[in-house]
Amino acid sequence: MSEKKEFDRDSISNTLIIAIGLSLVCSIIVSSAAIVLKPVQEKNEEAFRQRIILDVAGLMEPGGDIAELFQAIEPRMVNLETGDYTDAADAERNVPIPDELDLAGIGQRPINAPVYLVMNGDVVDQIILPVYGKGLWSTMLGYLSVAPDGNTIKGLRFYAHAETPGLGDQIDKEPWRALWVGKQVYGSGDEPQIRVIRGPVAAGAQNPQHLIDGMAGATLTGNGVSGLVRYWTGPHGFGPYLKNFREAG
Numbered sequence: 001m002s003e004k005k006e007f008d009r010d011s012i013s014n015t016l017i018i019a020i021g022l023s024l025v026c027s028i029i030v031s032s033a034a035i036v037l038k039p040v041q042e043k044n045e046e047a048f049r050q051r052i053i054l055d056v057a058g059l060m061e062p063g064g065d066i067a068e069l070f071q072a073i074e075p076r077m078v079n080l081e082t083g084d085y086t087d088a089a090d091a092e093r094n095v096p097i098p099d100e101l102d103l104a105g106i107g108q109r110p111i112n113a114p115v116y117l118v119m120n121g122d123v124v125d126q127i128i129l130p131v132y133g134k135g136l137w138s139t140m141l142g143y144l145s146v147a148p149d150g151n152t153i154k155g156l157r158f159y160a161h162a163e164t165p166g167l168g169d170q171i172d173k174e175p176w177r178a179l180w181v182g183k184q185v186y187g188s189g190d191e192p193q194i195r196v197i198r199g200p201v202a203a204g205a206q207n208p209q210h211l212i213d214g215m216a217g218a219t220l221t222g223n224g225v226s227g228l229v230r231y232w233t234g235p236h237g238f239g240p241y242l243k244n245f246r247e248a249g
């Protein structure tokens with residue numbers, strides 16, 4: 001009578017077979033989960049982006065249906081160099097930013113960038129621009145809302161950064177956010193004049209319409225916000241696009 005062969009737990013080959021088998025099964029489970037969950041993740045990212053855009057536009061209602069509220073917003077692509085709308089869908093291709101112009105510290109920017117128009121019937125009510133750049137510790141990503149005069153700021157909202165809580169993270173808190181509303185990006189020329197200064201804007205300061213109070217203990221983050229807003233509204237950013245609005249207004 002043949003004896004049943006026992007599984008030898010200590011043999012090297014069996015240990016290897018079990019280890020390899022187990023890693024195969026695990027990797028199949030992980031990659032299938034990644035594939036299955038990708039569309040859900042993309043949908044969530046899109047909803048998050050739409051919520052932030054609605055928020056900077058002042059259109060976010062508590063408990064509101066994001067997709068429905070977002071119907072009031074018209075996404076368009078802009079060729080940054082010409083400032084004209086384009087049908088090119090890709091925001092992937094990049095051009096390097098010359099060092100002397102790189103106030104945002106980002107090294108490169110896309111050829112075409114999205115803008116989000118808040119419409120009031122057929123009339124543009126707000127122009128929402130994606131803006132990003134280096135702070136003290138992190139790349140800060142946000143949206144800037146500009147009035148249809150192409151000059152007056154209606155809101156600035158950051159949604160991702162890693163500046164220090166209580167110091168640099170004031171960028172996304174009231175009352176600092178509120179200081180931007182109503183400020184003017186440009187004076188008589190095409191170079192942005194807006195900037196965050198160190199400390200509060202003094203009574204009687206010259207051209208206070210371009211100046212934002214610095215955040216206490218976070219001058220460096222404030223400099224980063226200055227730089228990125230000036231870059232993205234400047235001649236290498238959305239400057240040519242915003243100029244079309246200033247000239248039409």
Ligand SMILES: Cc1cc2nc3c(=O)[nH]c(=O)nc-3n(C[C@H](O)[C@H](O)[C@H](O)COP(=O)(O)O)c2cc1C
Pocket residue numbers: 136137163164165167168169215216217218219220221222
């Ligand atoms: C732990 C730590 C975290 C800091 N985080 C920030 C920050 O997020 N943003 C910032 O501008 N400065 C930050 N600072 C302070 C800067 O080093 C610098 O002192 C400050 O920006 C100067 O601003 P003030 O001139 O308003 O004091 C931090 C300092 C320490 C020690």
